[in-house]
Amino acid sequence: MDQYVIGVIVANVSGVLSRVSGMFTRRGFNIDSLTVGETESSGFSRITIAFHGDEDIKERILHQLQKLYDVREVEVMDKNETVIRELLLIKVRNKAEIRQDIMTAVEIFRSKIVDYSPTSLTCELTGETSKIDAFIELLKPFGIMEMCRTGIVAIERGENCLKTVK
Amino acid sequence: MKISGAKTVVEILIEQGCDTIFGYPGGQVIDLFDELYNAKERIRHILTADEQGAAHAADGYARSTGKVGVVIATSGPGATNLVTGIATAYLDSVPIVAITGNVSCDFIGRDSFQEVDIVGITMPITKHNFIVKDIKDLADTLRTAFKIAKSGRPGPVLVDIPKDIQLAQYEFEANAQPVIPYPLIFSSEEKLKKAAELINASERPYIYFGGGIISGKASAQIMALADKIDAPMGCSLMGLSAVPSDYPRFLGMQGRHGHYASTVAEDEADLIITLGARFSDRSTWETSRSLKKFRIIHIDIDGAELNKNIPADLSIRGDILDAVERLTAMIEEKKHPQWSERIAKLREEEKRLTKSAHKKIKGKLSPYDIIDTISSYAPDDAIVVTDVGQHQMWTAQRYPFKKPRTFLSSGGLGTMGYGLGAAVGAAMATGKRVILFTGDGSFGMDLNELATAVSHELPITIVIMNNGVLGMVRQWQTLYLDKHYSNTTLDRKTDFVKLAEAFGAEGGRACDTKQLKKLAEKAFSCSVPFIIDCAVDSDEFVLPMLPPSGSVDDIITEIK
Numbered sequence: 001m002d003q004y005v006i007g008v009i010v011a012n013v014s015g016v017l018s019r020v021s022g023m024f025t026r027r028g029f030n031i032d033s034l035t036v037g038e039t040e041s042s043g044f045s046r047i048t049i050a051f052h053g054d055e056d057i058k059e060r061i062l063h064q065l066q067k068l069y070d071v072r073e074v075e076v077m078d079k080n081e082t083v084i085r086e087l088l089l090i091k092v093r094n095k096a097e098i099r100q101d102i103m104t105a106v107e108i109f110r111s112k113i114v115d116y117s118p119t120s121l122t123c124e125l126t127g128e129t130s131k132i133d134a135f136i137e138l139l140k141p142f143g144i145m146e147m148c149r150t151g152i153v154a155i156e157r158g159e160n161c162l163k164t165v166k
Numbered sequence: 167m168k169i170s171g172a173k174t175v176v177e178i179l180i181e182q183g184c185d186t187i188f189g190y191p192g193g194q195v196i197d198l199f200d201e202l203y204n205a206k207e208r209i210r211h212i213l214t215a216d217e218q219g220a221a222h223a224a225d226g227y228a229r230s231t232g233k234v235g236v237v238i239a240t241s242g243p244g245a246t247n248l249v250t251g252i253a254t255a256y257l258d259s260v261p262i263v264a265i266t267g268n269v270s271c272d273f274i275g276r277d278s279f280q281e282v283d284i285v286g287i288t289m290p291i292t293k294h295n296f297i298v299k300d301i302k303d304l305a306d307t308l309r310t311a312f313k314i315a316k317s318g319r320p321g322p323v324l325v326d327i328p329k330d331i332q333l334a335q336y337e338f339e340a341n342a343q344p345v346i347p348y349p350l351i352f353s354s355e356e357k358l359k360k361a362a363e364l365i366n367a368s369e370r371p372y373i374y375f376g377g378g379i380i381s382g383k384a385s386a387q388i389m390a391l392a393d394k395i396d397a398p399m400g401c402s403l404m405g406l407s408a409v410p411s412d413y414p415r416f417l418g419m420q421g422r423h424g425h426y427a428s429t430v431a432e433d434e435a436d437l438i439i440t441l442g443a444r445f446s447d448r449s450t451w452e453t454s455r456s457l458k459k460f461r462i463i464h465i466d467i468d469g470a471e472l473n474k475n476i477p478a479d480l481s482i483r484g485d486i487l488d489a490v491e492r493l494t495a496m497i498e499e500k501k502h503p504q505w506s507e508r509i510a511k512l513r514e515e516e517k518r519l520t521k522s523a524h525k526k527i528k529g530k531l532s533p534y535d536i537i538d539t540i541s542s543y544a545p546d547d548a549i550v551v552t553d554v555g556q557h558q559m560w561t562a563q564r565y566p567f568k569k570p571r572t573f574l575s576s577g578g579l580g581t582m583g584y585g586l587g588a589a590v591g592a593a594m595a596t597g598k599r600v601i602l603f604t605g606d607g608s609f610g611m612d613l614n615e616l617a618t619a620v621s622h623e624l625p626i627t628i629v630i631m632n633n634g635v636l637g638m639v640r641q642w643q644t645l646y647l648d649k650h651y652s653n654t655t656l657d658r659k660t661d662f663v664k665l666a667e668a669f670g671a672e673g674g675r676a677c678d679t680k681q682l683k684k685l686a687e688k689a690f691s692c693s694v695p696f697i698i699d700c701a702v703d704s705d706e707f708v709l710p711m712l713p714p715s716g717s718v719d720d721i722i723t724e725i726k
Contacts (some may be wrong), residue, residue: 019289036699063470069294
């Protein structure tokens with residue numbers, strides 16, 4: 001089973017996220033990650049969905065998405081031609097004996113400390129999913145207090161765009 | 167001119183060509199009903215016994231005419247009562263527009279009296295739905311709802327209109343922006359050519375069609391195709407009535423309780439030409455067709471149906487009438503004498519099996535005898551409606567359909583309690599004789615609509631195949647659950663003849679063919695609903711039966 005990333009341009013109307021995510025639930029497709037946000041035009045939002053499946057499931061998902069009235073464009077992103085990013089915020093214990101190890105990890109991963117208190121440290125990291133996963137693994141032994149990740153966003157390299165219908 | 171939202175709704179309904187709509191009033195649609203009162207010379211509203219009946223009536227109206235059916239219900243329980251009707255229409259691709267009232271925008275989300283999120287509830291069972299929160303959007307939203315409902319693969323659309331929007335005043339322009347219908351989808355020429363090649367090379371072609379032929383108005387076209395390539399054809403439940411039952415190439419419904427000849431013919435074909443059908447699990451018996459030697463061409467208007475249930479060797483998305491017409495022009499005229507001979511043999515075999523399937527039992531009527539007798543009295547253009555269960559399958563197998571849109575049945579959802587509501591809708595829409603075949607189980611779920619049928623003096627002949635049991639489930643219990651008849655023996659004392667009288671209808675009970683004929687004669691000359699309560703043995707089975715996950719070798723033709 002491969003992981004696919006699809007970009008979906010939808011009308012920026014209430015309920016659209018329910019329609020899209022509801023389609024996945026109803027048809028029994030699993031979502032790895034789903035993000036939604038504004039686009040360059042106020043009438044449309046962009047949803048990025050990652051899921052695991054075979055070619056057949058991918059085709060079925062594309063067809064079912066295209067049938068939704070609020071969906072304007074659907075495209076499978078070619079991973080080799082796409083910039084894929086995710087953001088992580090992670091809070092770990094701030095103890096003297098491990099502080100230096102954390103700092104080293106932060107430096108190597110080009111992460112940033114965005115909050116510092118006597119008892120906790122919060123780091124921010126942007127990157128592909130695999131990089132985020134590796135960073136979390138590295139921090140695990142130090143005691144993760146909490147973390148959240150945004151799920152992926154993706155945009156094609158070069159001048160190719162996921163066009164919106166004007 | 168400024169008019170209220172409620173009046174806007176009525177004006178749009180008239181603009182969209184609605185002559186008859188169905189519904190039930192309530193607090194959040196009281197203003198809408200006031201406008202219907204004012205417009206009663208221009209549009210007829212039929213009050214049903216409950217909202218589910220109204221939804222099925224709108225469905226029956228749509229299926230029998232091809233026009234969009236409309237149903238109106240109030241918020242909360244009114245809206246939730248529509249759910250089964252909307253889901254029924256969704257699964258069978260029936261164009262209806264459901265209009266619900268809701269509490270005023272300010273009250274939404276506060277669990278106000280009779281408030282439900284009907285848009286959320288019906289999201290997975292509508293093509294699309296709307297809640298109108300700005301009076302400016304009301305007229306165009308309704309126009310769009312009609313456009314979505316009837317375009318492409320038809321289906322239900324719901325529009326939820328809060329009370330304050332119904333009361334708000336806004337400038338209304340009749341036909342302000344005529345809604346441009348979606349353009350027809352034309353099949354790719356290249357793919358049609360490939361299909362023609364496959365058909366030309368085929369020795370044993372078989373046409374499997376579905377409800378798409380009826381909604382796509384392609385009956386004549388598929389018969390022309392079949393004639394040109396000398397192919398037999400069979401259909402799903404939804405395809406019934408698309409071609410006349412006595413059309414020589416038509417082998418009948420295929421699948422779980424399909425005709426023996428069509429089911430086996432499909433299995434032995436080397437090419438299955440699938441037209442406007444979706445390979446539902448009831449019309450198709452194997453999910454791993456790839457193991458088979460035959461090839462599949464699949465043409466449908468809905469791209470999402472292609473390769474969904476069964477992978478096809480060639481799938482083509484497009485308008486079915488256009489596709490079949492162009493395809494027929496591309497192919498060579500063929501004769502397949504060997505294949506035709508085999509088909510003739512299958513038909514003979516089927517005749518033999520049918521004879522032995524129903525035995526004569528004293529004091530009981532055989533299901534096929536009931537259908538044969540009723541159909542012999544029925545006018546050619548009568549509309550046949552069923553509920554769901556054994557009687558539905560017997561009717562589908564046996565009734566001689568003559569014209570498209572004369573068979574109305576809940577196929578995809580299998581909704582018991584669909585029948586009488588749909589019969590009311592069809593009778594209202596067409597003014598024609600309607601025959602409802604139902605069972606004592608199903609009829610128990612929709613008999614309240616008898617009140618509506620009587621109020622409007624509708625010529626509905628209700629034939630109850632009364633076997634005292636929930637026969638279809640009982641059949642499964644007989645076959646697979648050691649005859650544990652758990653909750654399928656009704657053991658009721660309902661007297662359907664007295665019930666008919668209580669509602670203001672007429673009726674009688676038939677235990678033999680003589681009595682049945684007498685009652686049929688009466689029923690078909692009667693201009694009010696007439697119930698014929700037919701005694702059927704509780705151990706009559708629907709045969710043949712393709713067992714779940716079985717192949718044609720496992721077809722059950724006899725149950726002892």
